[in-house]
Amino acid sequence: MALLEVKNLEVSFETPDGVVQAVNGMSFTLDQGETLAIVGESGAGKSQMVLAFMGLLAENGSVRGEALFHGNDLLKMKPRGLNGIRGKQIAMIFQDPMTSLNPFLTIEKQMAEVVMHHQGLRREEAKAHAVEMLRAVRIPDPEERIKQYPHEYSGGMRQRVMIAIGLLCEPELLIADEPSTALDVTVQAQITELVSELRKQTRMSLMLITHDLAAVAEVADRIIVMYAGEAVETGGVDDIFYRPQHPYTRGLLASVPRLDRASDDELQAIPGNPPNLQELPEGCRFRDRCTEAMEQCRKRPPLWVSDDGRSSRCFLPMEGGRTLQNATEPEHDE
Amino acid sequence: MRQEGLLRHAAVRLLGLIPTLLVLITIAFFLIRMAPGGPFDGEKVLPPEIRANLDANYHLDEPLLQQYFRYLGQIITGDFGPSFQYKDWTVNELIAQGFPVSATVGGLAMLLAFVLGTLIGTVAALRQNTAVDYSVMGVAMLGISIPNFVVAPLLILGLAVYAGWLPAGGWDWSWQRMILPVITLALPAIAYIARLTRGSMIEVLHSNYIRTARAKGLPESLVIRRHAFKPAILPVISYMGPATAALITGSVVVERIYSIPGLGSYFVQGALNRDYTLVMGVVVFYGVVIVVLNFIVDLLYAWLNPRIRYSEAP
Numbered sequence: 001m002a003l004l005e006v007k008n009l010e011v012s013f014e015t016p017d018g019v020v021q022a023v024n025g026m027s028f029t030l031d032q033g034e035t036l037a038i039v040g041e042s043g044a045g046k047s048q049m050v051l052a053f054m055g056l057l058a059e060n061g062s063v064r065g066e067a068l069f070h071g072n073d074l075l076k077m078k079p080r081g082l083n084g085i086r087g088k089q090i091a092m093i094f095q096d097p098m099t100s101l102n103p104f105l106t107i108e109k110q111m112a113e114v115v116m117h118h119q120g121l122r123r124e125e126a127k128a129h130a131v132e133m134l135r136a137v138r139i140p141d142p143e144e145r146i147k148q149y150p151h152e153y154s155g156g157m158r159q160r161v162m163i164a165i166g167l168l169c170e171p172e173l174l175i176a177d178e179p180s181t182a183l184d185v186t187v188q189a190q191i192t193e194l195v196s197e198l199r200k201q202t203r204m205s206l207m208l209i210t211h212d213l214a215a216v217a218e219v220a221d222r223i224i225v226m227y228a229g230e231a232v233e234t235g236g237v238d239d240i241f242y243r244p245q246h247p248y249t250r251g252l253l254a255s256v257p258r259l260d261r262a263s264d265d266e267l268q269a270i271p272g273n274p275p276n277l278q279e280l281p282e283g284c285r286f287r288d289r290c291t292e293a294m295e296q297c298r299k300r301p302p303l304w305v306s307d308d309g310r311s312s313r314c315f316l317p318m319e320g321g322r323t324l325q326n327a328t329e330p331e332h333d334e
Numbered sequence: 335m336r337q338e339g340l341l342r343h344a345a346v347r348l349l350g351l352i353p354t355l356l357v358l359i360t361i362a363f364f365l366i367r368m369a370p371g372g373p374f375d376g377e378k379v380l381p382p383e384i385r386a387n388l389d390a391n392y393h394l395d396e397p398l399l400q401q402y403f404r405y406l407g408q409i410i411t412g413d414f415g416p417s418f419q420y421k422d423w424t425v426n427e428l429i430a431q432g433f434p435v436s437a438t439v440g441g442l443a444m445l446l447a448f449v450l451g452t453l454i455g456t457v458a459a460l461r462q463n464t465a466v467d468y469s470v471m472g473v474a475m476l477g478i479s480i481p482n483f484v485v486a487p488l489l490i491l492g493l494a495v496y497a498g499w500l501p502a503g504g505w506d507w508s509w510q511r512m513i514l515p516v517i518t519l520a521l522p523a524i525a526y527i528a529r530l531t532r533g534s535m536i537e538v539l540h541s542n543y544i545r546t547a548r549a550k551g552l553p554e555s556l557v558i559r560r561h562a563f564k565p566a567i568l569p570v571i572s573y574m575g576p577a578t579a580a581l582i583t584g585s586v587v588v589e590r591i592y593s594i595p596g597l598g599s600y601f602v603q604g605a606l607n608r609d610y611t612l613v614m615g616v617v618v619f620y621g622v623v624i625v626v627l628n629f630i631v632d633l634l635y636a637w638l639n640p641r642i643r644y645s646e647a648p
Contacts, residue, residue, distance in 0.1 A: 103565075
């Protein structure tokens with residue numbers, strides 16, 4: 001059984017200007033020990049999808065669908081049940097390390113409370129465990145540093161602390177939401193490496209959310225490409241990089257700088273902007289920016305799937321795939 | 335290291351209080367002298383010889399500037415001098431008698447306001463935009479807008495005259511006589527603190543570190559208590575300095591209505607009678623209390639907020 005199985009997840013927000021549909025019918029599975037990357041532009045709904053099944057949506061957000069963790073639906077759980085999983089079996093690292101730690105509490109307090117709460121450790125044991133974890137994420141002099149407050153740490157160091165907090169209870173799933181975006185480029189690489197290295201040491205699954213397709217090339221097993229709230233293409237990392245099917249994926253790849261390309265070879269940007277989530281166009285959502293748009297793209301494109309777990313939502317046929325349109329996929333019925 | 339930073343912060347702030355007090359004393363001294371009349375101008379005009387004697391005795395015949403420096407020299411030793419009006423009483427004695435009463439009523443009112451205000455504000459923040467929130471905050475708005483000279487008679491009428499549960503006024507250090515004045519003084523402060531707490535609590539609950547705390551799987555009550563409460567009451571702490579000072583130095587109106595022998599009544603009497611030493615004494619004493627309370631709040635703030643502990647004091 002998959003560790004996490006998300007089925008038809010929908011996230012929407014009530015705003016004064018109307019309903020914003022952030023995530024549309026996302027379905028995917030995540031196996032034990034697998035690293036799944038979710039890639040897409042800002043506003044594609046990556047973070048909101050994860051926050052939704054972690055029960056961390058803003059008050060004006062609502063979620064539908066299913067998110068089965070070990071077969072239990074996270075979305076139907078009572079706060080008590082969910083709190084038994086959050087931080088213990090599923091841990092999460094956030095995008096902005098500068099504001100994600102509580103500035104009023106020492107690092108020790110913020111780390112110890114996790115194991116004290118989930119594993120019933122006493123303060124001294126909890127502290128010793130926290131020191132070990134800081135050592136594991138390579139904070140120098142952890143016995144002293146643990147007594148300090150977040151403002152005495154640099155951005156990269158804070159993100160290491162966030163990672164250490166996430167790993168305290170040896171979770172089965174670590175969700176990293178753009179863990180390196182807010183950091184310096186040199187530190188970005190360190191953080192990404194650290195996460196994937198720590199993952200290899202455990203049997204942990206990793207869900208990596210990023211807008212940087214290149215950054216996940218060496219880390220991910222599988223990739224989901226999201227656009228305007230839905231998955232446009234899913235596949236193994238090699239499939240996505242070497243045999244991209246969807247024009248959007250191809251556009252993303254063309255916009256990544258590469259060393260093996262001639263230096264006078266221009267980077268291709270995808271023209272235009274993602275659609276307004278309040279007034280999504282009918283048919284293909286990528287239509288207006290797509291270089292291969294056709295007349296029929298005004299209708300909703302079919303979903304191509306293959307037996308090896310690839311999928312693409314486009315009128316262009318996917319190699320080795322068959323369409324699923326109107327077969328098993330439930331239509332939006334609102 | 336942390337202790338050291340806090341101590342130095344305290345020392346620098348303490349030195350900064352001296353010029354503040356000096357300015358206060360100077361302005362108050364010349365203001366009360368500018369008011370027409372003097373302590374010995376009454377219905378009955380005194381014979382000139384007696385008047386000259388009195389003035390000489392209290393040094394009122396000296397040039398004003400000389401009196402000012404004489405007064406400064408005197409209060410440095412902590413002596414506020416004799417009262418002009420309450421014969422046989424020094425101003426120090428009057429303050430020693432009135433202040434404990436005012437401080438008790440005011441201190442209890444502030445304590446009540448802090449506990450109830452933060453509690454109500456937190457509840458309203460957690461039930462944001464619900465009926466609970468709206469009704470609690472509506473009542474709070476009433477608490478701020480209705481002046482205490484309206485609230486006090488209503489409380490007396492309801493709880494003392496009709497119900498007969500509590501005495502209507504007077505003072506004998508019993509808790510029964512403290513209840514009504516304390517409530518009267520606390521009501522607007524409760525309301526204000528509740529509004530402050532609600533606003534900052536809502537802001538704090540939307541911050542990223544609260545999301546982190548929730549992602550850790552901590553129960554919501556612990557998230558509020560451990561992660562949100564401290565940052566949320568920071569604005570309340572800064573409000574409490576001047577507010578406490580205002581309450582414990584005695585509310586003239588409330589002390590009058592409940593016939594409480596506090597400092598406030600001496601202040602009013604002193605000003606009306608041109609009792610220079612009494613007015614000056616009470617003003618200086620008020621000033622010290624306010625300045626010291628602000629200083630304490632400052633330290634409390636630094637202690638609560640680790641980020642300003644090491645920074646140089648302004």
